[in-house]
Amino acid sequence: MENVTPSSRRQFLKMSGLAGAASLLTGSATASGNHPDKLPKVAGQAKNVIFLVVDGLSNGTVGLAHHWKLRHQQQPLNWIQLFERKDIHRAYQDTASASSPVTDSSAAASSWGCGQRINNGAVNVTPGGESLKPILSYAKEAGKATGLVTTCRVTHATPAGFAANVAKRNMEDEIAQQYFERGIDVILGGGARHFTQKQEDGSVNKLIPQFKDQGYTYVKNGSELAAAAKGQGPLLGLFANSHIPYMIDRESDGVEPDTPGLIDMFRAALARLDRAENGFLLQVEAGRVDHAGHANDAGAILREFLEFDACIPVALEYIDAHPDTMLVITTDHGTGGCQLNGAGVSYNDSGPALEQINQIKYSFEWLHQRLMEAQQFEPKYVKMAFGIDATADQAAIVQRAIDSQAKYLSGAFIEAFGPQIKEMTAVGWTSSKHTAECVELFAFGPGSETVPAFVKNYEIFGIINNTLGIQTS
Incomplete structure (x- = not known):
C-alpha cells in the first residue's frame, strides 16, 4: 500500500480538517483482497465529469417505470433509450463492499470516491482506520471546480462518498464541516440541520455564515436558486431541514411549493460550474429512490425514478455542447427488489x-x-x-x-x-433492504471507452481520474 508523501499528506490533512486523524492514503492504494485490474490507457481526456447516480435502483424499478411511461406518455424511458445510442459504452457493475456482498450507500459511494472497497457504514475510511483522499479533493488539487447535488441531505452517504472522510456515515455534522474546509464549490440539496451545529460546550457552530464569509451565495428555495444560477462563484443551497420531500408529495398538493426538484438543482449546478476555467467534477444523486425502496412505497419510487430519468436529456444536451465532458450514469445498488409482477389470468391484469x-x-x-x-x-x-x-x-x-x-x-x-x-x-418486493444485484452503468465522452464490460465499483475511481488526467499515486 503506497502512501502519499509526508508533506502532501500534512497539506491535505490541514486542508481537510483531519489533522490528528489517521494518516491519509491515496485512493490508488489497494486494500487486502481488493486489487483493481490494470486500467487501459485513456484514449481521450476530459475537462469535465458529470456523475449521475440513482441511489437504490433495482432492475425491476426500471421495468416498472418503463412500462408506466409507455402506457401513459407513449414513449420509453430516457434510461431505456440509452441502450439505442451508438456512442454509449455500457457496463455491468459489481456493487459489493469490503464487508459484504450487499453494500450500503456509504461504502458504495466511497468505492467510487477513493478507489477501494471499504466496510459498510464508513466513508472513505479503510477497515484498518486509514483515511483515503476522496476524488473531489484530487479534482480540487488539479484546479477543477467541484459539486454535489442530491434530493437527500447533502451530508448523506452518497455525496459524502465523493468528498468526506468519517468513520461512521451518521457523522453528518463533521461531513458538513469538511465540505466547508475542502471548498466544495456547489452544494445543493437538503440537510440544513447539519449546518447549524450544537457543540459539546453548548455553543452553536453556524456554518452557513462561514460559507457566506468565504464568498458563497446561499439560497433556501427554488426562486432564489433560479436567480443564483445566473451568477458566479461558489453556491450553497439547502432546501429542507432533512431530505427534500418526495416528488409525489410535491406534485399532489404543492408540499413546500418553492422547493426545487432534482432537475432544477442539476441545471443550476451546471450553470455555475460551466464557468470554471479548468473544468469540473459534479455528482448528482436521486437519493430518495432508495428511501422509497426501503419503505416498499410503489407510488413514491416510481415518481422519484421518473424525476431522475428527466435529468438524462439535460446531461446529454450538455455533453453534446461540451464534447470534452465525460458522463457516467449508474446506481450504487438495488433496494427492496421492486418488481411489476404478473397479475390476473395470463397476466392480463398487469397492464391495468x-x-x-x-x-x-x-x-x-x-x-x-x-x-x-x-x-x-x-x-x-x-x-x-x-x-x-x-x-x-x-x-x-x-x-x-x-x-x-x-x-x-x-x-x-x-x-x-x-x-x-x-x-x-x-x-x-423482495425485502425492505438493499440487494446484491449487479447494476447497469453507462458512460459517454472521453475516457468512456476505457470502461470494461464488467466493472467493479472501485475501478470507477481510477477511470475518472485517468480521464481527467489526474495523478493519484
Missing part, C-alpha cells in the same frame, strides 16, 4: 395495474407525518394517500405503531396495507 398505481397520491412518509401529528389513526389520510378505505384491523395495526412512537410507520403500513396495495398495483 399501471393505471391503478396512479391512485396513490402521497408517499408513506407523507402519511406518517399526518398520523404522527394527529397522534391517532385518521382514515381520511389513508384514503387521500392510497385511495383505500381502511378496515378496523388495518387501523389497529397502525395505531399500535403510533402508540409506540415508532420512528417510521412504513413497517406498519406494509403490514396493514401492503397486500392490498400489491393486489392493486401488481408491484411486489
Whole structure:
C-alpha cells in the first residue's frame, strides 16, 4: 500500500480538517483482497465529469417505470433509450463492499470516491482506520471546480462518498464541516440541520455564515436558486431541514411549493460550474429512490425514478455542447427488489395495474407525518394517500405503531396495507433492504471507452481520474 508523501499528506490533512486523524492514503492504494485490474490507457481526456447516480435502483424499478411511461406518455424511458445510442459504452457493475456482498450507500459511494472497497457504514475510511483522499479533493488539487447535488441531505452517504472522510456515515455534522474546509464549490440539496451545529460546550457552530464569509451565495428555495444560477462563484443551497420531500408529495398538493426538484438543482449546478476555467467534477444523486425502496412505497419510487430519468436529456444536451465532458450514469445498488409482477389470468391484469398505481397520491412518509401529528389513526389520510378505505384491523395495526412512537410507520403500513396495495398495483418486493444485484452503468465522452464490460465499483475511481488526467499515486 503506497502512501502519499509526508508533506502532501500534512497539506491535505490541514486542508481537510483531519489533522490528528489517521494518516491519509491515496485512493490508488489497494486494500487486502481488493486489487483493481490494470486500467487501459485513456484514449481521450476530459475537462469535465458529470456523475449521475440513482441511489437504490433495482432492475425491476426500471421495468416498472418503463412500462408506466409507455402506457401513459407513449414513449420509453430516457434510461431505456440509452441502450439505442451508438456512442454509449455500457457496463455491468459489481456493487459489493469490503464487508459484504450487499453494500450500503456509504461504502458504495466511497468505492467510487477513493478507489477501494471499504466496510459498510464508513466513508472513505479503510477497515484498518486509514483515511483515503476522496476524488473531489484530487479534482480540487488539479484546479477543477467541484459539486454535489442530491434530493437527500447533502451530508448523506452518497455525496459524502465523493468528498468526506468519517468513520461512521451518521457523522453528518463533521461531513458538513469538511465540505466547508475542502471548498466544495456547489452544494445543493437538503440537510440544513447539519449546518447549524450544537457543540459539546453548548455553543452553536453556524456554518452557513462561514460559507457566506468565504464568498458563497446561499439560497433556501427554488426562486432564489433560479436567480443564483445566473451568477458566479461558489453556491450553497439547502432546501429542507432533512431530505427534500418526495416528488409525489410535491406534485399532489404543492408540499413546500418553492422547493426545487432534482432537475432544477442539476441545471443550476451546471450553470455555475460551466464557468470554471479548468473544468469540473459534479455528482448528482436521486437519493430518495432508495428511501422509497426501503419503505416498499410503489407510488413514491416510481415518481422519484421518473424525476431522475428527466435529468438524462439535460446531461446529454450538455455533453453534446461540451464534447470534452465525460458522463457516467449508474446506481450504487438495488433496494427492496421492486418488481411489476404478473397479475390476473395470463397476466392480463398487469397492464391495468399501471393505471391503478396512479391512485396513490402521497408517499408513506407523507402519511406518517399526518398520523404522527394527529397522534391517532385518521382514515381520511389513508384514503387521500392510497385511495383505500381502511378496515378496523388495518387501523389497529397502525395505531399500535403510533402508540409506540415508532420512528417510521412504513413497517406498519406494509403490514396493514401492503397486500392490498400489491393486489392493486401488481408491484411486489423482495425485502425492505438493499440487494446484491449487479447494476447497469453507462458512460459517454472521453475516457468512456476505457470502461470494461464488467466493472467493479472501485475501478470507477481510477477511470475518472485517468480521464481527467489526474495523478493519484
